Amino acid sequence: MAEWTECMNFGITIARQASKVILEAFRAKKDVMLKSSPADLVTETDQRVEKMLISRIRERYPTHKFIGEESVAAGEKLELTDSPTWIIDPIDGTVNFVHRFPFVAISIAFAVNKQTEFGIVYSCVEDKMYRAQRGGGAFVNDVPLHTSGQEDITKSLVVTEIGAERDCLALCTMTTNIMNLLAIPIQGIRAVGTAAVDMVLVATGGADAYYHIGMHCWDIAASALIVTEAGGVVLDTDGSEFDMMSRKVIAASSMPVAKRIAQVVRAFPCTRDDEDPARVNNGGHCISSGL
Numbered sequence: 001m002a003e004w005t006e007c008m009n010f011g012i013t014i015a016r017q018a019s020k021v022i023l024e025a026f027r028a029k030k031d032v033m034l035k036s037s038p039a040d041l042v043t044e045t046d047q048r049v050e051k052m053l054i055s056r057i058r059e060r061y062p063t064h065k066f067i068g069e070e071s072v073a074a075g076e077k078l079e080l081t082d083s084p085t086w087i088i089d090p091i092d093g094t095v096n097f098v099h100r101f102p103f104v105a106i107s108i109a110f111a112v113n114k115q116t117e118f119g120i121v122y123s124c125v126e127d128k129m130y131r132a133q134r135g136g137g138a139f140v141n142d143v144p145l146h147t148s149g150q151e152d153i154t155k156s157l158v159v160t161e162i163g164a165e166r167d168c169l170a171l172c173t174m175t176t177n178i179m180n181l182l183a184i185p186i187q188g189i190r191a192v193g194t195a196a197v198d199m200v201l202v203a204t205g206g207a208d209a210y211y212h213i214g215m216h217c218w219d220i221a222a223s224a225l226i227v228t229e230a231g232g233v234v235l236d237t238d239g240s241e242f243d244m245m246s247r248k249v250i251a252a253s254s255m256p257v258a259k260r261i262a263q264v265v266r267a268f269p270c271t272r273d274d275e276d277p278a279r280v281n282n283g284g285h286c287i288s289s290g291l
């Protein structure tokens with residue numbers, strides 16, 4: 001475990017460097033391109049930041065492998081092997097970034113033998129550096145993180161996302177899930193617009209749970225470790241073991257809250273991240289210039 005500390009520190013350094021590029025572009029006009037749906041956006045900054053992160057890591061660790069959101073969008077194979085692999089989302093919250101809604105993150109996870117060894121989530125506008133190393137606890141700006149420990153769903157604040165899907169089945173499932181949770185009743189529903197930040201909020205105790213269907217491994221691999229290292233639990237939405245490739249996740253302060261959410265939340269069909277060559281899209285075509 002400790003052998004990967006140097007890699008984690010390097011990841012933190014380059015995440016801070018990459019955030020300068022994001023923050024410079026944040027206020028500027030952006031050319032927005034579409035990926036899988038009218039709400040799945042990408043900008044030149046997403047692509048530039050991913051290239052920058054990967055080239056810096058490759059220079060230093062030439063044998064390491066990568067799963068990067070924008071590389072996969074451009075046609076690269078998404079494959080998690082036993083080799084040391086960096087799983088990268090250069091901008092988590094691209095819709096926020098495009099609209100200047102001030103929550104965007106860089107998410108970097110590092111897996112060896114398919115096990116996440118460390119996770120880094122840098123919420124750039126807030127300047128909050130979240131990190132966890134397997135077995136070493138979770139921190140934000142070097143302050144230890146602990147979940148709320150809440151076990152009662154009726155006292156819980158739950159975070160989710162509407163996501164990028166706009167077909168009837170997905171929309172119906174997502175809104176029914178929200179209604180079923182509100183009817184329990186829970187104390188509230190929130191959405192920040194970045195899966196990585198949503199999830200680390202559970203690690204801080206600011207939210208008691210998070211669930212989401214449709215996101216990808218690069219959105220949640222880092223924050224899943226941060227939640228578990230902060231004392232929380234991470235499951236699939238059906239209550240089974242968490243699988244970063246399944247595109248379904250519940251993160252919670254405690255097992256009773258996670259299991260209660262699993263009882264009411266239904267998933268719409270999503271092809272696994274590691275088994276869908278057809279999911280590879282066009283890498284983005286230009287739809288607008290502005291915002």
Ligand SMILES: Nc1ncnc2c1ncn2[C@@H]1O[C@H](CO)[C@@H](O)[C@H]1OP(=O)(O)O
Pocket residue numbers: 036040041069089091092093094095161162163164165193194195196213214215216219
């Ligand atoms: N197809 C999809 N469905 C749901 N969420 C998705 C998604 N693709 C990406 N996300 C992620 O979910 C959150 C918004 O719903 C963001 O973190 C977004 O990541 P992104 O900004 O890196 O694309």
Ligand SMILES: [Mg+2]
Pocket residue numbers: 089091092093195218219
């Ligand atoms: Mg993302």
Ligand SMILES: [Mg+2]
Pocket residue numbers: 046069089090091092093094
């Ligand atoms: Mg992204």
